[in-house]
Amino acid sequence: MRIPVIAGNWKLFKTIHESVALVQELAPLVANSTGVEIVVAPVFTALSRVADAVKGSEIKLAAQDCYWEEEGAFTGEVAPKLLKDAGCSHVIIGHSERRQYFGETDITVNRKVKAAIAAGLSAIVCVGESLMERESEQTFSVIEAQIQGSLAGLTEADFAHVVIAYEPVWAIGTGKTASDAQAQEVHVFIRSLIGRLFSQSVADALRILYGGSVKPDNVKGLMSQPDIDGALVGGASLKAESFAAIAAFNG
Numbered sequence: 001m002r003i004p005v006i007a008g009n010w011k012l013f014k015t016i017h018e019s020v021a022l023v024q025e026l027a028p029l030v031a032n033s034t035g036v037e038i039v040v041a042p043v044f045t046a047l048s049r050v051a052d053a054v055k056g057s058e059i060k061l062a063a064q065d066c067y068w069e070e071e072g073a074f075t076g077e078v079a080p081k082l083l084k085d086a087g088c089s090h091v092i093i094g095h096s097e098r099r100q101y102f103g104e105t106d107i108t109v110n111r112k113v114k115a116a117i118a119a120g121l122s123a124i125v126c127v128g129e130s131l132m133e134r135e136s137e138q139t140f141s142v143i144e145a146q147i148q149g150s151l152a153g154l155t156e157a158d159f160a161h162v163v164i165a166y167e168p169v170w171a172i173g174t175g176k177t178a179s180d181a182q183a184q185e186v187h188v189f190i191r192s193l194i195g196r197l198f199s200q201s202v203a204d205a206l207r208i209l210y211g212g213s214v215k216p217d218n219v220k221g222l223m224s225q226p227d228i229d230g231a232l233v234g235g236a237s238l239k240a241e242s243f244a245a246i247a248a249f250n251g
């Protein structure tokens with residue numbers, strides 16, 4: 001009932017030319033993937049060219065961030081409606097790198113999520129604990145605060161346009177993946193929290209992705225967990241072959 005999502009976060013990698021080449025290589029490799037939503041998130045400058053390149057394929061396009069205002073004197077920012085204009089259907093919001101390096105908070109994430117949904121985008125909302133927080137047994141309280149803050153004020157209808165990505169910070173780009181059981185435990189926690197804060201039907205329908213060093217050789221185990229509905233992939237999404245192998249987890 002929950003269609004899995006495999007999303008690639010290309011971070012600050014690849015020129016326009018390289019981004020287009022990557023999706024052109026990826027498209028035939030994922031052409032026969034059924035029952036899975038495939039999303040790629042290039043840098044802002046490559047979005048509209050990649051949008052042209054994925055037309056007619058199954059690949060959807062995401063931005064890696066957005067601002068919450070529609071327009072105005074906000075030098076350097078990009079509004080959700082401009083992302084839509086560039087061909088995006090999705091936007092990643094609150095990635096831990098934005099929280100760590102660019103002052104993103106649950107309050108700004110919440111504004112961005114609402115603005116993205118209002119513009120007709122689906123928001124991939126990232127949450128996750130640091131190593132210190134996990135080691136001091138604060139994982140669940142940290143995740144709870146992030147979910148409550150990031151999704152405050154959303155309606156049940158809004159959740160048709162929300163995907164959550166659980167990304168333990170200690171697993172991002174480190175080669176250390178959460179074990180299948182560790183990831184499943186947090187996904188269950190998130191789903192039951194959403195059930196309590198919103199409704200059981202919202203919780204049941206919500207896609208919760210895992211992110212953190214997902215690779216072709218660990219994706220099957222993660223995806224076999226009942227509450228893991230996909231993956232947000234960094235490093236392994238930068239090569240068509242490894243990203244396609246991850247997208248083929250059910251093959």
Ligand code: PEP
Pocket residue numbers: 009011167171172173174175211212213214232233234235236
């Ligand atoms: C990410 O960027 O969201 C991510 C999970 O990166 P990696 O797969 O490289 O750990």
